[in-house]
Amino acid sequence: GIKEHLAYITRNGKLAGERENGECIEGSAEVRALAEEWWADGAGRRKNTRDTINLILSMPPGTDQDAVAEAARAFAQKTFGGDYDFLLAHHNRDSDPKRPENPHAHLTIKRRGRRGQSLNPRKADLQAWREGFAAELRQRGVIAEATPRRTRGVVRKGQRQAIRHMDARKATRVTKWKLTQAVLTASAGN
Numbered sequence: 001g002i003k004e005h006l007a008y009i010t011r012n013g014k015l016a017g018e019r020e021n022g023e024c025i026e027g028s029a030e031v032r033a034l035a036e037e038w039w040a041d042g043a044g045r046r047k048n049t050r051d052t053i054n055l056i057l058s059m060p061p062g063t064d065q066d067a068v069a070e071a072a073r074a075f076a077q078k079t080f081g082g083d084y085d086f087l088l089a090h091h092n093r094d095s096d097p098k099r100p101e102n103p104h105a106h107l108t109i110k111r112r113g114r115r116g117q118s119l120n121p122r123k124a125d126l127q128a129w130r131e132g133f134a135a136e137l138r139q140r141g142v143i144a145e146a147t148p149r150r151t152r153g154v155v156r157k158g159q160r161q162a163i164r165h166m167d168a169r170k171a172t173r174v175t176k177w178k179l180t181q182a183v184l185t186a187s188a189g190n
Contacts, residue, residue, distance in 0.1 A: 002051055003035035009089040009106035017087040018073065020080065025087060034087065038110050053111055053119060057133050058104035063142060065103040071136035072105035079132055084119055085110040 010017045013028035025034055038051060057072040069090045076088050086109040091101065111119045121129075130146035137144035 002038055003032060005052065005054065005108060006031050006035050006087060009087070009091075009108060015089050015091070017089040019087055020077070020082075020085045038085070041110070041112055051111060053109045053121065055107040055109070055129070056104055057107060058102055059137070059142065059144065061102045063103050064140075067137065067140040067142045068103040069105065071133060071140055071142070072107065074139075075129075075133045075136045076107050078136075079129060080109050080119075083113045083115075083117070085114075 006017070007013070007028065009015075010025065010031050013026060013031045017025040017031070017034075019025060019034075025031055057068070057075065059068050072088060072090070076086055080086050086107055088108075089106045091104050091106065109119060113119060127146065127148065130148075134144040134146040
């Protein structure tokens with residue numbers, strides 16, 4: 001999953017990604033090499049262990065794109081720099097005129113730290129990260145608050161990215177499988 005996720009956030013290498021050490025990752029070959037590097041570092045892990053944590057640092061359409069990018073970069077460095085490797089990709093410049101995109105950045109953090117420690121955030125950590133990003137935005141003149149979803153009146157969880165992308169495709173393997181299962185069930189008389 002690491003390779004697919006890094007390919008997605010970099011638009012298959014078309015967007016540059018920034019690593020914790022400042023290295024720029026460009027092109028599909030460099031994205032693939034980074035994914036393989038991170039994957040190899042997890043040798044001996046259990047099968048169900050996640051290798052990365054994925055965050056989206058986002059603001060509404062119309063927010064200063066450069067300020068969001070700078071705030072995301074500063075937040076990532078202050079919060080994870082030195083301890084954890086990460087890849088930061090900005091998605092604020094590839095907007096579609098029919099669907100203006102909110103300025104946001106994808107931050108993928110390698111869970112295994114430089115000293116072997118594992119990043120395992122709790123709810124309080126997530127709220128602290130929201131507050132840290134909001135503080136970076138305010139330092140750049142962007143009005144931002146770190147409010148939890150329920151405070152904003154959002155009580156339903158968002159749809160998972162993988163599910164949203166599968167639903168967006170017209171003829172996915174999942175859809176074909178569901179159709180096959182429906183035909184088998186109907187023909188069996190169940």
